[in-house]
Amino acid sequence: MTSAIRILLVDDQELVRTGFRVILGSVPGLEVVGEASDGARAIELARELRPDVICMDVQMPVLDGLDATRRIVADPEATGTVLVLTTFDDDDSLFRALDAGASGFLLKTASPEQLVDAVRVLAAGDALLAPEVTRRVIERFGGVTAAPRAAELDALTEREEEVFRLVARGLSNAEIATGLHVGEATVKTHVSSILLKLGVRDRVQAVVRAYETGFAVPGA
The missing domain is CATH 3.40.50.2300 (Response regulator)
Known part of the structure; x- marks a missing residue:
């Protein structure tokens, strides 16, 4: 039980x-x-x-x-x-x-x-990033000149970059799975790999990193 x-x-x-x-x-x-x-x-x-x-x-x-x-x-x-x-x-x-x-x-x-x-x-x-938080992160870093692309981003595969961009928009694993037409378990595996490669604790920190480095761009 x-x-x-x-x-x-x-x-x-x-x-x-x-x-x-x-x-x-x-x-x-x-x-x-x-x-x-x-x-x-x-x-x-x-x-x-x-x-x-x-x-x-x-x-x-x-x-x-x-x-x-x-x-x-x-x-x-x-x-x-x-x-x-x-x-x-x-x-x-x-x-x-x-x-x-x-x-x-x-x-x-x-x-x-x-x-x-x-x-x-x-x-x-997992971590929960409410849409309101995602908007605040975008507003916070959207007008800031992006730092040079972080070296750890180069370690991401093409599919991981695709998933990371959706994570940065505040989408849940289930929403990402639906959008990419893959299983939720597959998305979870990709997210875990992304967090490991970026050296961040959870998707909350990952979203911040995405906008800090310019990987994600407001309105894109």
Whole structure:
């Protein structure tokens, strides 16, 4: 029998945590194992409860979600892939979260189905890049003169470059598979190879790299 996905909720608003707990706790295969109202407590619970996914707010007292994310990712005793839940009204917070090591980004206005899907995606070891995040990355780097083509990009095969361009547009593995008329498992293999060759942790960092280097061009 497959173990339930263990979730830690981190938000300073009890009403928000309650809403997330009701949504996630009602889905078979998902289990909310703990809650924290600040980043410092989140770090403690990430060590004690060893969750699979941490739903992390950004603005919180004591220690904000971005600093907490950075410490959790760097802590060998802590577990949990971080899903940042934000309104995206602050570009600085968004890119700090990218740097901190968050693997997922979702608007707090997302539907319950989107929240559940995001948790499952992160628990499976993938990363979630909401369309809003992709647009912000494009806006951030779109007007910047691209750096010389990175050497690691030359290691990509023609098919990997094709997949990478679609990843940079924010498409999921399933959407890429449909567009290229291949199996989703094949796309996942290509994405894993791309991340390895680029030396990045997940597709979130890969998208940033694509626009930083000029591999992906806004509007293309």
